[in-house]
Amino acid sequence: MADRSFLDWPFFDDRHRALADEIDGWAAGHLGGVDHADVDAACRTLVSDLGAAGFLEHTGAEDGKLDVRTLCLIRETLARHEGLADFAFAMQGLGTGAISLFGSSDQKAQWLPLSRSGKAIAAFALTEPQSGSDVANSTMTATRDGDAFVLDGEKTWISNGGIADVYTVFARTGEAPGAKGLSAFIVPAGIDGFEVTERLETIAPHPLATLRFSACKIPASSMIGNPGEGFRIAMSVLDIFRPTVGAAALGFARRALDESIGRVAKRHVQGAPLSDLQMVQGHIADMALDVDAAALLIYRAAWTKDMGAPRITREAAMAKLFATDRAQEVIDKAVQLHGADGVRSGHAVETLYREIRALRIYEGASDVQKVVIARQTLGG
Structure with missing residues (x-):
């Protein structure tokens, strides 16, 4: 039995303690037989189950206020029971975090109910082959074309790559050099010019992929926030x-x-x-x-x-x-x-x-x- 005395620390309210009990009980009853032989299927099932249980409600917020203590308690508990369940939960929040914090009312209305219910899987596409932690060195471009943007470039090590329904993608729009010239976009899976070029295997299997965008046209309304705000949004x-x-x-x-x-x-x-x-x-x-x-x-x-x-x-x-x-x-x-x-x-x-x-x-x-x-x- 894991030590739970930390829940008495003054960092937490009663609602956090009640949630910790709820998620621990749910995890004990639902995460004993996760099949790691097919991680894509397992993650889809876990997202659906977490959504049905109501826990994904905590991963998105129309008012932009995410309770970080709640996110941490849920991730800690899920990881203690089953690492893939933690991954599935976390990516719903990370994948739609930019929408929660900076998205328009229309963007939030379209995507947050789907991600929080587990009906749409989300992904956060920031890393590039030549720029891992050096986000300011990103080279993928988003070129304005009338009422659209055209995406060109590559992203790699993208969690949920290949199974996600929606991607938050960061690309260079060129307002300024370096970090100040990036913007953030919502890109649904399956559109023309967007393809998964490689699935990546790791020592602890998770859905990971390399993505390629080739003359991929998305509506200008897909931008999250304002031009040049991508780095601030990501951070x-x-x-x-x-x-x-x-x-x-x-x-x-x-x-x-x-x-x-x-x-x-x-x-x-x-x-x-x-x-x-x-x-x-x-x-x-x-x-x-x-x-x-x-x-x-x-x-x-x-x-x-x-x-x-x-x-x-x-x-x-x-x-x-x-x-x-x-x-x-x-x-x-x-x-x-x-x-x-x-x-x-x-x-x-x-x-x-x-x-x-x-x-x-x-x-x-x-x-x-x-x-x-x-x-x-x-x-x-």
């Missing part, structure tokens, strides 16, 4: 969702700690449980410390945003960096404590070992987060 969305990446890592770490506590209590060496060994106790202590410290940083960032801070760049970077890096350490210790079982394919901690690694890369790699923290700190 505002990531400000909200970076702490939730840390929350997912925290869920993985809590599961690893729980599995390890069970292991060392039941496994005996020379007539005594492993938990009697001081070395093992030291590992458990380190794991518990990392879990609590990560939770404090995550929910500080989430609370700060929910209390009205316009930006939480520093807090979000700290939360993501620490939580993902320390979760990697926690899970590595769990593998060690499980011995040969820890590397047995299909074992819970082996699955966690594969799941955690990508979280230290996507939505800003760990080294990039250090740069962000340093600049924010040096800049006062």
